[in-house]
Amino acid sequence: MGVRPTYGRVSxxxxxxxxxxxxxxxxxxxxxxxxxxxxxVLSGEDPMxxxxxxxxxxxxxxxxxxxxxxxxxxxxxxxxxxxxxxxVIAGEISSIVRRLAKEGFDIxxxxxPHTDYALEAYYLVALAEASSNLARFDGVLYGKRAQxxxxxxxxxxxxxxxGFGNEVKRRIMLGTYALSSGYYDEFYLKGMKxxxxxxxxxxxxxxxxxxxxxxxxxxxPFKLGEKISDPYQMYLTDVFTVPSAMAGLPSLSLNCAYxxxxxxxxxxxxxxxxxxxxxxxxxxxxxxxxxEPPMPTLPAGKExxxx
Amino acid sequence: xxxxxxxxxxxxxxxxxxxxKMFCRCGTDYIGTGPNSFTCPICLGLPGSLPVLNHRVLDxxxxxxLALDCxxxxxxxxxxxxxxxxxxxxxxxxxxxxxxxxxxxxIDFASQGQRKSVRVKxxxxxxxxxxxxxxxxxxxxxxxxxxxxxxxxxLAEIVTxxxxxxxxxxxxxxxxxxxxxxxxxxxxxxMEEGSLRCDANVSIAHNPGEVGVKVEVxxxxxxxxxxxALSFEVERQTKxxxxxxxxxxxxxxxxxxxxxxIPSRSxxxxxxxxxxxxxxxxxxxxxxxxxxxxxxxxxxxxxxxxERFMLQHxxxxxxxxxxxxxxxxxxxxxxCLKELNKPKTVCNWIMTEVLRNLxxxxxxxxxxxxxxKTFIELLRMVDKKEISGTIAKSVLEEMFAxxxxxREVIAKRGISFLSNEKELESIVLDVIEKNPQSVADYLGGKxxxxxxxxxxxxRQTRGQASPEMVKSVLHxxxxxxx
Ligand SMILES: [Zn+2]
Numbered sequence: 001m002g003v004r005p006t007y008g009r010v011s012x013x014x015x016x017x018x019x020x021x022x023x024x025x026x027x028x029x030x031x032x033x034x035x036x037x038x039x040x041v042l043s044g045e046d047p048m049x050x051x052x053x054x055x056x057x058x059x060x061x062x063x064x065x066x067x068x069x070x071x072x073x074x075x076x077x078x079x080x081x082x083x084x085x086x087x088v089i090a091g092e093i094s095s096i097v098r099r100l101a102k103e104g105f106d107i108x109x110x111x112x113p114h115t116d117y118a119l120e121a122y123y124l125v126a127l128a129e130a131s132s133n134l135a136r137f138d139g140v141l142y143g144k145r146a147q148x149x150x151x152x153x154x155x156x157x158x159x160x161x162x163g164f165g166n167e168v169k170r171r172i173m174l175g176t177y178a179l180s181s182g183y184y185d186e187f188y189l190k191g192m193k194x195x196x197x198x199x200x201x202x203x204x205x206x207x208x209x210x211x212x213x214x215x216x217x218x219x220x221p222f223k224l225g226e227k228i229s230d231p232y233q234m235y236l237t238d239v240f241t242v243p244s245a246m247a248g249l250p251s252l253s254l255n256c257a258y259x260x261x262x263x264x265x266x267x268x269x270x271x272x273x274x275x276x277x278x279x280x281x282x283x284x285x286x287x288x289x290x291x292e293p294p295m296p297t298l299p300a301g302k303e304x305x306x307x
Numbered sequence: 308x309x310x311x312x313x314x315x316x317x318x319x320x321x322x323x324x325x326x327x328k329m330f331c332r333c334g335t336d337y338i339g340t341g342p343n344s345f346t347c348p349i350c351l352g353l354p355g356s357l358p359v360l361n362h363r364v365l366d367x368x369x370x371x372x373l374a375l376d377c378x379x380x381x382x383x384x385x386x387x388x389x390x391x392x393x394x395x396x397x398x399x400x401x402x403x404x405x406x407x408x409x410x411x412x413x414i415d416f417a418s419q420g421q422r423k424s425v426r427v428k429x430x431x432x433x434x435x436x437x438x439x440x441x442x443x444x445x446x447x448x449x450x451x452x453x454x455x456x457x458x459x460x461x462l463a464e465i466v467t468x469x470x471x472x473x474x475x476x477x478x479x480x481x482x483x484x485x486x487x488x489x490x491x492x493x494x495x496x497x498m499e500e501g502s503l504r505c506d507a508n509v510s511i512a513h514n515p516g517e518v519g520v521k522v523e524v525x526x527x528x529x530x531x532x533x534x535x536a537l538s539f540e541v542e543r544q545t546k547x548x549x550x551x552x553x554x555x556x557x558x559x560x561x562x563x564x565x566x567x568x569i570p571s572r573s574x575x576x577x578x579x580x581x582x583x584x585x586x587x588x589x590x591x592x593x594x595x596x597x598x599x600x601x602x603x604x605x606x607x608x609x610x611x612x613x614e615r616f617m618l619q620h621x622x623x624x625x626x627x628x629x630x631x632x633x634x635x636x637x638x639x640x641x642x643c644l645k646e647l648n649k650p651k652t653v654c655n656w657i658m659t660e661v662l663r664n665l666x667x668x669x670x671x672x673x674x675x676x677x678x679x680k681t682f683i684e685l686l687r688m689v690d691k692k693e694i695s696g697t698i699a700k701s702v703l704e705e706m707f708a709x710x711x712x713x714r715e716v717i718a719k720r721g722i723s724f725l726s727n728e729k730e731l732e733s734i735v736l737d738v739i740e741k742n743p744q745s746v747a748d749y750l751g752g753k754x755x756x757x758x759x760x761x762x763x764x765x766r767q768t769r770g771q772a773s774p775e776m777v778k779s780v781l782h783x784x785x786x787x788x789x
Pocket of ligand 1: 333348350
């Protein structure tokens with residue numbers, strides 16, 4: 001499973017920035033308690049990072065016990081179960097929700113109306129920031145410098161052409177475009193406005209519920225390199241994890257079932273700095289589901305040409 | 308030649324006097340150290356490093372904006388200005404865009420006895436870049452070095468409206484600005500060392516109110532070069548206008564050696580800086596309370612002080628202007644008045660003797676050991692006629708040279724100046740009596756006779772008296788006797 005803590009929970013100092021307003025360090029682990037311990041260790045205020053919140057570290061002691069957890073109201077956003085979602089995945093999540101209801105949880109249908117716009121907005125904001133953050137890899141001070149260059153421009157052009165992979169170059173170009181004069185308002189600024197709306201969606205939702213459950217992805221994992229020729233299709237698989245990232249909320253994705261050896265991801269999203277609820281709910285789910293991961297059958301190794 | 312109307316706007320950068328850089332803890336006092344000795348992962352822009360604002364920068368910039376009578380914006384936002392250059396390690400400069408520190412201010416100064424006012428468009432803060440080094444490095448000739456000691460040093464940028472109409476006004480406006488930052492203590496305002504830099508936009512037109520093609524002039528490193536560069540530029544454009552040749556919108560550099568402006572080599576295709584709010588820094592709110600505290604702490608500013616000196620101490624415009632131009636000098640003057648309330652006398656002594664001594668020693672008042680107390684002790688002795696003005700001048704000279712007090716100087720010379728002067732008087736009278744012919748010759752207009760008499764007195768004093776003093780006493784007695 002993987003955890004993304006609240007934006008500002010963990011210092012970004014020492015982390016190579018991709019999208020500064022979205023980047024957040026979180027653990028990947030085998031179990032919820034392991035993830036919680038790691039989050040405890042990672043979190044806390046840092047005077048070297050202005051965006052790191054001045055709060056004490058998250059503590060394991062804050063995680064509610066199962067009886068307390070059972071009192072949480074669970075919000076199920078209808079936008080995450082639309083026609084674009086794989087029917088098997090939607091079915092698995094729905095059956096888990098029914099089990100939770102039997103366990104005594106309050107299940108509330110909620111709406112996060114700007115979900116459809118979150119993905120495009122995310123890519124505008126993230127790539128704009130990335131284009132600026134990656135400017136420092138220019139061959140002057142840090143990292144690779146192309147050899148045999150004649151002029152300064154030549155050095156920049158060749159260093160960056162040789163040093164970055166295709167996907168990174170694509171992102172730098174899209175991000176640069178989104179910030180260009182004449183397009184800033186239409187792209188970057190609009191992306192930021194959508195971000196505010198997405199955040200407000202969640203704020204309204206948490207007036208009605210304590211925790212939100214969604215599928216982590218609309219589709220099953222695809223094969224390495226399978227969608228390489230269609231980056232938009234590839235970006236689309238992020239559609240359910242991006243809104244919580246845009247809102248800076250803590251979220252956890254755990255494997256709730258396996259179909260034909262492939263996992264179905266369940267996403268647990270809590271309010272800002274409510275990692276306690278996120279871990280409480282996740283631990284409850286882990287215990288309730290007790291999923292045994294199948295042993296993967298490894299195909300012959302094939303190299304990723306797009307790194 | 309028809310009249311032309313000149314329009315000039317200034318863009319001034321000044322280094323804010325902080326101990327640490329703007330976004331890291333590196334020191335700023337790098338002068339005299341080797342290249343890249345004041346750097347860290349943050350000001351080198353290494354991957355993984357993040358900026359944290361030094362709040363002192365905001366305090367200083369706010370003081371400056373308040374002193375320029377700006378409207379202070381309630382929120383400070385830092386933007387990234389993205390462009391590639393080897394002296395810019397992150398590939399962007401942290402600057403400000405649509406939420407600067409202050410907007411809509413004014414800078415007031417005196418120009419030929421008149422109070423002039425230039426509107427200030429905005430005051431914002433930004434980090435400085437590093438510096439390219441082309442000489443004195445052990446690299447092949449087709450390489451350049453980069454020194455990042457300046458990288459991350461806090462700067463305030465002040466942009467004026469085009470309200471200036473002569474090169475002289477531009478110089479005066481800039482001098483007032485320097486005086487202002489020094490009064491506030493927000494910058495040392497040193498143009499030669501680069502802590503104060505000025506660019507200007509110049510345009511000319513046939514009619515008032517009409518604005519011609521804007522030409523940006525850069526690389527003016529002294530007040531004199533601001534005046535010279537702008538004068539050159541006005542002349543150049545006027546000539547083009549009269550010959551009905553086009554004036555090109557461009558950036559030109561002032562060549563200090565050749566005394567001309569030349570077009571910048573760098574191709575100035577309109578660069579797109581892709582400004583956006585820096586996501587590594589949160590917006591800061593400026594609270595009204597701390598703003599009020601800063602406002603109360605503002606010192607009296609140079610122009611107000613000059614006008615007060617004229618009114619309160621009845622100084623001339625020139626006297627008040629010279630004294631008030633430097634806070635140090637003005638404070639010294641007013642400290643002196645507390646001890647000896649004779650503004651005209653104190654002012655005269657400062658304007659002539661103190662400034663002359665400082666100039667010949669190439670020192671500032673702060674570097675000399677003269678204090679209001681030691682200075683007034685001397686003036687009081689003159690005031691009570693214990694010593695003559697002439698003696699006082701030579702005593703002051705020695706006070707500057709040795710750092711001794713007036714009484715110490717007098718004691719060291721081993722003679723009481725007063726008795727010495729009385730003694731000298733009797734010697735002078737004696738010489739006058741014994742040399743009636745020379746006296747008559749002198750009174751008849753023979754200058755040579757005076758030198759003879761001086762020589763006689765010097766011989767009698769066995770060289771103990773200063774020639775200056777002898778001359779003055781002799782003059783006095785001869786004119787009294789004649
Ligand atoms: Zn540093």
